[in-house]
Amino acid sequence: xxxxxxxxxxxxxxxxxxxxxxxxxxxxxxxxxxxxxxxxxxxxxxxxxxxxxxxxxxxxxxxxxxxxxxxxxxxxxxxxxxxxxxxxxxxxxxxxxxxxxxxxxxxxxxxxxxxxxxxxxxxxxxxxxxxxxxxxxxxxxxxxxxxxxxxxxxxxxxxxxxxxxxxxxxxxxxxxxxxxxxxxxxxxxxxxxxxxxxxxxxxxxxxxxxxxxxxxxxxxxxxxxxxxxxxxxxxxxxxxxxxxxxxxxxxxxxxx
Amino acid sequence: xxxxxxxxxxxxxxxxxxxxxxxxxxxxxxxxxxxxxxxxxxxxxxxxxxxxxxxxxxxxxxxxxxxxxxxxxxxxxxxxxxxxxxxxxxxxxxxxxxxxxxxxxxxxxxxxxxxxxxxxxxxxxxxxxxxxxxxxxxxxxxxxxxxxxxxxxxxxxxxxxxxxxxxxxxxxxxxxxxxxxxxxxxxxxxxxxxxxxxxxxxxxxxxxxxxxxxxxxxxxxxxxxxxxxxxxxxxxxxxxxxxxxxxxxxxxxxxx
Numbered sequence: 001x002x003x004x005x006x007x008x009x010x011x012x013x014x015x016x017x018x019x020x021x022x023x024x025x026x027x028x029x030x031x032x033x034x035x036x037x038x039x040x041x042x043x044x045x046x047x048x049x050x051x052x053x054x055x056x057x058x059x060x061x062x063x064x065x066x067x068x069x070x071x072x073x074x075x076x077x078x079x080x081x082x083x084x085x086x087x088x089x090x091x092x093x094x095x096x097x098x099x100x101x102x103x104x105x106x107x108x109x110x111x112x113x114x115x116x117x118x119x120x121x122x123x124x125x126x127x128x129x130x131x132x133x134x135x136x137x138x139x140x141x142x143x144x145x146x147x148x149x150x151x152x153x154x155x156x157x158x159x160x161x162x163x164x165x166x167x168x169x170x171x172x173x174x175x176x177x178x179x180x181x182x183x184x185x186x187x188x189x190x191x192x193x194x195x196x197x198x199x200x201x202x203x204x205x206x207x208x209x210x211x212x213x214x215x216x217x218x219x220x221x222x223x224x225x226x227x228x229x230x231x232x233x234x235x236x237x238x239x240x241x242x243x244x245x246x247x248x249x250x251x252x253x254x255x256x
Numbered sequence: 257x258x259x260x261x262x263x264x265x266x267x268x269x270x271x272x273x274x275x276x277x278x279x280x281x282x283x284x285x286x287x288x289x290x291x292x293x294x295x296x297x298x299x300x301x302x303x304x305x306x307x308x309x310x311x312x313x314x315x316x317x318x319x320x321x322x323x324x325x326x327x328x329x330x331x332x333x334x335x336x337x338x339x340x341x342x343x344x345x346x347x348x349x350x351x352x353x354x355x356x357x358x359x360x361x362x363x364x365x366x367x368x369x370x371x372x373x374x375x376x377x378x379x380x381x382x383x384x385x386x387x388x389x390x391x392x393x394x395x396x397x398x399x400x401x402x403x404x405x406x407x408x409x410x411x412x413x414x415x416x417x418x419x420x421x422x423x424x425x426x427x428x429x430x431x432x433x434x435x436x437x438x439x440x441x442x443x444x445x446x447x448x449x450x451x452x453x454x455x456x457x458x459x460x461x462x463x464x465x466x467x468x469x470x471x472x473x474x475x476x477x478x479x480x481x482x483x484x485x486x487x488x489x490x491x492x493x494x495x496x497x498x499x500x501x502x503x504x505x506x507x508x509x510x511x512x
Contacts, residue, residue, distance in 0.1 A: 051327070051328075052308060052312055052315070052331070055308055056309070056312060059308070060375065068377075070305050072305075072307075072308075072478050072479065075308070075480055119316065223328065224328040224480060226482030226484055226485045228482055228484030229482045
């Protein structure tokens with residue numbers, strides 16, 4: 001409360017009185033309601049340069065099963081849960097969706113991917129981005145539609161030890177992307193509210209899942225989607241790759 | 257000329273006299289100034305499903321030369337002339353651009369592509385689209401940034417005999433896309449003015465080249481670019497693949 005004639009201990013920055021005669025509400029200089037942002041990262045195409053190898057591995061698997069599908073259509077589905085991806089593809093191509101066939105396709109894909117895996121390495125800036133967040137005290141987790149079996153190699157290349165960092169895989173949830181379960185599980189394991197997280201991903205499925213759980217999607221072009229596709233799926237901002245996101249980190253979250 | 261009191265042999269559809277007292281200019285019912293559209297097709301990613309195999313073949317070649325480059329960046333350059341593509345990549349990665357190195361990369365790419373080539377087949381509707389144009393009396397040609405050496409297999413899969421159809425390759429022109437030389441040469445060999453052609457392609461380099469020679473670009477998503485990228489590069493319309501273009505052909509050219 002101010003007393004007329006006495007110098008107040010605070011200085012109002014903005015005079016927000018509704019009418020000039022209403023006494024001003026004191027503005028305090030403590031920061032309340034600050035959002036402490038945590039980051040939930042997709043893996044393939046976001047931290048690791050592996051999307052195109054996955055695409056051609058699926059192409060090989062589908063060819064072997066006699067399912068004719070253009071490669072760009074496979075590309076546009078990548079990032080979904082593998083099971084959902086196959087169900088949707090088989091529905092679209094009016095194919096048989098037996099559990100046997102899905103299992104066979106999954107195995108053929110895994111075999112083909114193994115042959116291409118030698119090419120796969122972290123995306124520019126991926127390791128540096130994770131290190132910068134850790135150094136700054138910002139919490140982060142990895143949430144991937146892949147299984148730990150295939151994710152392990154990529155995590156090793158990134159220098160991420162799943163025994164120490166929070167890593168949620170397809171094995172941990174009932175439904176993968178575009179369902180938000182993976183991101184919700186990751187936020188829970190970090191101990192942060194999902195509304196205070198940023199989901200970083202390269203596919204429109206990451207962006208849809210982010211919106212569905214009230215996280216905030218940030219897109220990376222490193223998986224081969226265009227800016228427009230990611231923005232239309234709800235991305236707040238789109239960057240080229242982890243290096244580009246690191247350069248512009250203040251645009252999406254204040255540093256702690 | 258009309259004579260007062262006599263019924264004219266024609267009926268004016270629109271009275272386009274500048275003032276009501278000016279005698280009307282007779283409108284004739286013959287069709288003049290009709291544009292007979294011819295089609296100039298790109299090959300890879302437009303008629304044949306081969307873009308992703310080319311992308312990973314370039315990735316393998318670049319890796320072998322110790323040039324680290326994210327796969328999506330290679331994808332976004334595909335469709336350019338191979339030489340230009342490599343010069344631009346090497347400039348961007350600040351690498352050495354010796355003729356030796358460019359030759360080595362080209363050879364490594366060709367070898368890697370040969371291993372992936374078995375997967376490559378015509379895109380849905382490609383053969384049907386070419387057949388429909390031929391049946392309708394519409395002229396068409398193929399203009400590719402690739403060399404006949406690699407194009408031959410794809411032409412065979414499409415059922416196109418380069419001895420009978422007009423096919424222009426990298427071997428025939430000094431500069432490939434985004435320079436318009438390939439399309440200009442194709443129009444010349446068809447004997448049609450370039451202004452009456454539609455260029456069908458999957459990459460922004462096709463669209464840029466089309467605008468540079470005053471052709472009309474029509475984009476296909478089958479090479480993995482998004483609608484927005486193609487439209488921003490000047491595409492009049494964007495379709496999914498040749499089958500989708502065939503369904504909507506009247507949107508871009510009247511049938512003869």
